[in-house]
Amino acid sequence: MALLTHLLACVFGTGSWVAVNGLWVELPLLVPELPEHWYLPSYITVVIQLANVGPLAVTLLHRLWPSALREVPVIYAVVATGALACLLLAFLWGYTTHVAGAPHSTAFLVLTFFLALVDCTSSVTFLPFLGRLQPRYVTTFFMGEGLSGLLPALIALAQGAGVTHCANVTREANGTQVLLETRYSPARFSPLVFFLLMTAMMLACLASFFFLTRLPAVRAVPRQSLFPSDVTLCSFRGSPGDGDGLGGQDKPGSAGKAPGEAAAGTAAYSQARLAGIYALVAWVNALTNGILPSVQAYSCLPYGNAAYHLSATLSAVANPLACTVAMFLPGRSLALLGALSVAGTGFGAYNMAMAVMSPCPLLISFPVACWVLFTGTLSYVKVMTGVILRGRSHAALVWYGATEQLGSLLGAVLMFPLVNVYSFFRSADYCSLQCPA
Template identity: 70%
Template sequence: MAAPQTVEFTSMALLTHLLACVFGTGSWAALNGLWVELPLLVTELPEQWYLPSYITIIIQLANVGPLLVTLLHRFKPGLLSEVAIIYGVVAVGALACLLLAFLWGFTSPVAGEPHSTAFFGLAFCLALVDCTSSVTFLPFMARLQPRYVTTFFVGEGLSGFLPALIALAQGAGIARCVNITRITNVTTGNNTAEGSQFQMETQYLPANFSTLVFFLLLAAMMVICLVAFFFLTRLNITLHSLQEIPGDGPRLSGGGDSPRREKPASSDKGFHRADPEIAYSLAKFAFIYLLVAWVNSLTNGILPSVQAYSCLPYGNMAYHLSATLSSMANPLACTIAMFLPSRSLALLGVLSVAGTGFGAYNMAMAVMSPCPLLQHSAWGHAIIVISWVFFTGSLSYVKVMTGVILRSQSHSALVWYGAVEQLGSLTGALIMFPLVNVYSFFRSADYCSLQCPA
């Protein structure tokens, strides 16, 4: 008699995994879409290769959203419903993507120079949505059994993978070098003769489909995320999966609460077992949150600002592949974390150091632009792409596992996870913006017209 119930439970559990994954895709899909579309946008918008640093600082300005949610959670718990906030931010994200499809190229003069005012304004709306998701989506998932949290992280990784796939199909920013012959007038004494001058120039190939279609597809992803969340909150399996979460866990405010421990749920059968009964000392909590801040400062603030500078000297194809394949490394790392989870803080520390090393190489190539190492070698092209992939993949694994660890402690720990995540991102962006936009520390490169020694 128990077999039909077991089959029904399994099918509902799989459906909940699917909904949790689709829900996770809406967390950062919009902003990830902006990043992978950059190779095309920079050829059309007046900011050109300064555009990544502008986007980075806009994202950090949007941290007012998670800051407000975190403060309300701390001082006015229960005032705002997480469910209502999620409905609101996802709906705003879908609307902003829809408007971006039609208004992204609109410019207006600012201080006498044309700027992408519509693009920046809508990008801020998308950043507000995605940044706020850090302190709302994951705390909501903490209401479910632990196995669904890892599935959510897979969906969060897909929020970069799916836009990257669309960008690959679009062929955004693919270029070739063309030999251009220019006719010049040469004056010798009283005689003027025509001469020819040969020059290599970059010619961008037309995309397979327009930016309008790309942003419409992003809007569709946000709508699908909204629908998945609607059903996720109403499935019977969700109601049956709700469990007691330690209420106040570790607080960064210095309160007297000690880390709580969660008992394993005997019914939790899935990709991996329920969270083990582990208590962490204050020093270990400080180390975990330090990892969260450092990893996110690198992946969300520091390195994205210089990806163009580190890759473009190797050619547009190298930049295109590094942007798309590194986005694909994120969900791959989340999938690995699902089947091979490790809560070893030593391992997470080692992976953080390794990811920092890859990030340091990427930064060094950006500093050396327009003439980085191995520029004229196929090895140089391959290494810069591989470095970006491993940088993203290793640090993505760290982000997933720190989230899983904090999930086992309390709902409040996950809210602080989101807050520290955004704080790290903000710090990285504030460091990089003046270096890129004010002091022009990095030099852009046109691969076809470079004059570097072989």
């Protein structure tokens, strides 16, 4: 039963961000076709953060009409909406209309908003539901969340998305000139097939949630409202019903826990330290979900398309790997998590510096390794802060999800004008790029 629960929790976790992660890895095929071209990543970043209206609406509904929210039906609606949006995207992604005199990929951006609405809302619905299970399943959930980036990346590699080569092109202007230009190789299968596979993954998430709710320990818990009645910004203390065991019945130090789990429930943190943990959650997610994704192409493409795709794919591998390390080598020390956050921020700062100097950054560089280390260290921090807060209360997990989305939103709002309004970052064709020695 424990192995089955781990499997279900992992598959359930893949549905949290698989749709949005799928959009990112499919961009090399979408960017040449859609009218926004290389501005598209920053548009997606902002659309994703606008979808934070979902968690906000859930919170307001709880406050104003708490009887209207029930945990299980809300999650069913969220995952079903994601599956439907993926299905529609498979057929409508290339549909464009003229807005303000210019063509825009309206269908793609609108459906992206709904996918992001689902994924953002999952931050304040999926994790609180996992609060009914033992803490070790929360780590498995984070592993599934990491796989939500890895699996689309592997599919994109099989698809051959974004594979390029340099081709000689003859220009007749001002005499005959032979230039090198980047040419995209045909993909092995179309975006239609890719988005249908994303639909299948969302349906697998829906099925795993169905079976999770049928577990005896979970069914024993009454269908309560999404948030406990005492949720406030200061309600970090666990209530009697917020135990660590299945169905919330086990108390700290009780039998039936895995080794090391009791410490998560019994660790005492002052209000100042808890505020520091939430600040750390916001900062890490601002970097990983808002700030750095907007400039990954600028920091890697000067080294070639292969470097860009290796950094994107191997970073996706680093995420579930960090979750696996967290499962077997958990580190709840705030000093350790702070040190890893500083290291991850350093790698992120280096990646940002390369993006600022684009299209001619330092050629003696390690863009792939820096992106992998950046993702791996901060993914470990995210997992362990989630485990720490799981030991506090159901409310603490809710505020973890809200803080996660707030940090992501602030990062995206900061980067959008820098990329799209002030053109702070510059791109160039790799094959025709000429930089001073």
